[in-house]
Amino acid sequence: MRIGLVVDSACDLPGEYFGQHHITLLPVTVHIGEDSLTDLRDEQETLRFLRSHIAERGADAETSPFTVQQIQELFLSKLVIDYDYVFCLTTARSRSAIFENATQASFAILNEYRPIRAAAGHDTPFALRVVDSQNVFAGQGVTAVEAVRLIEGGEGAPKIRARLENLALHTHAYMIAPDLHYLRARTRKRGDRSVSLFSAALGSALDIKPILHCNRGETGAVAKIKGLEAAAQRLFAFAGERVRRGLMTPTLCLSYGGDLAEMRALPGYEDLRTLCTGYNIEMFETVMGLTGMVNVGKGALVVGFAAEPHVFE
Template sequence: MRIGLVVDSACDLPLKYLQANDIHILPITVRIGEELRVDHRDEAETLAFLHSHVAERGAEAETTPFTVEQTTALFLDRLVIDYDHVFCLTITKERSGVYENTQQASFAILNGYKERRAAAGIVTPFAMRVIDTQNLFAAAGVGAVEAVRLRNAGEGVGKIRARLENLALHTHGYMVPRDLYYLRARARKKGDRSVSLFSAALGSALDIKPVLRCYRGHTSPAAKLKGFEPAVEKLFAFTAERVRAGLMTPTLSLSYGGELAEMRALPGYDALREVCAEHNVEVFESIMSLTGMVNVGKGAVVVGFAAENAPVFEG
């Protein structure tokens, strides 16, 4: 059986990895004023955006997932012919409409695929499954990497589905933002009051940085620490301990809102990489998607891994 994989563009994995493993991207559209960009995870374009004047107005951006009609067309034009079963992994439905739109599109796709496959000389049925990773950015990539591993190992659809759905329940995402004012402005734009003006002002004045945690779709502050670099260093050390304790998959996903060289120069990074190498955990590093960057601001660090019974980061 030909198994296809689809992720949305807010799933942070290296573009070369996505291309090498035939993982298709469900784009998200970003509009800032009169400028419209479709996020195809083009790292050069994302960095160009970051360094342009447009990035200064990123908090005003409108991010829009592919519509039901656009998603239906994407599948019917190609995917229903190239594959027999497709897994579509989306960032958490609590923060994006990608899951809902794809789920709705699946009905039209499953009703309309037969004619397309028949025209291509394919008489066997087509099926698809939309899976909510219940996480964001780098953490959403953990399930996609596992899906590739299982597909390459020749596992069947049933086992892959059960594994990915279980993995979503145990995937942990952590983020340290640089700019609380930006995060607050973006939250207000989206109607999210989780970062108040007082908290943003106080945090910026005292250089207090929150460590935000996403788990089972719910996002909340896990800790507040003084200084961006010390906060990242403690998060990296916490992640190293989780690696030593044992992960559900040999995968650690990192993304950064800027040049990766900046992330690699942060304190604790080298030690984390050494621990991963010692425990045969593969590290995936990517520049944060354009969608992610306009939502959380430049310079944010995100860590994602899957672990059972993992304690919550406390700093």
């Protein structure tokens, strides 16, 4: 059985990884004033965006995920021919409309694929499953890597489906948001009142950096640390401790809202990288996608992994 994988462009993995493993992308388009940019997981394009005048207006951006019709067209024109079963792994449905759009599109796809496959010489059924990763950014990347491992390992669709749905419950993303004013402006535009004006002003004045945690579609602060370097060191050390205690997949994902050289210069990074090597954990590093960058701001740092329930220490 030919099994394919589709993700949206908020999934933070290196751009070359998508091509190497034949992952299909559902791009998200970012609109800022009269400018529009499509997030195709091009790290250099994302960095050019950061350095342009457009980035200064990022808090006012609008994002447009693939519509129901666009998803239908992608599947019916290509994927129902290339594959027999497709997993569509989306960013958390609590943060984006992509899951709902893909789910709605799936009904029409499954009703209309037969003559298209028959014309291509395939007389077997086609199936697809939309899976909510229940996570964001580097967290979604962890689940995507596991999907690739299972597909390339020859596992059947039922086992892959059960594994991904279970893994989604145990995937964690921890993020440092360096600019609270930006984060507040962005969350308010999305209708989220979780960052108040007072906390943003106070945090910025005192150089307080929150560490946010996303799991099962819910996001909240788990620590507030003075100074970006101290916060990064604390986060890297915590991730290292989870590695020592054992992860549920041999994968740890990092994404950063800027040049990766800046992330690699942060205290604690090198210790985490060395530790992952020693424990045979594959560490993926990527510039945060344009979609994520617009939503959380320049300089954000995210660490994603899968682990049993735990408390940030």
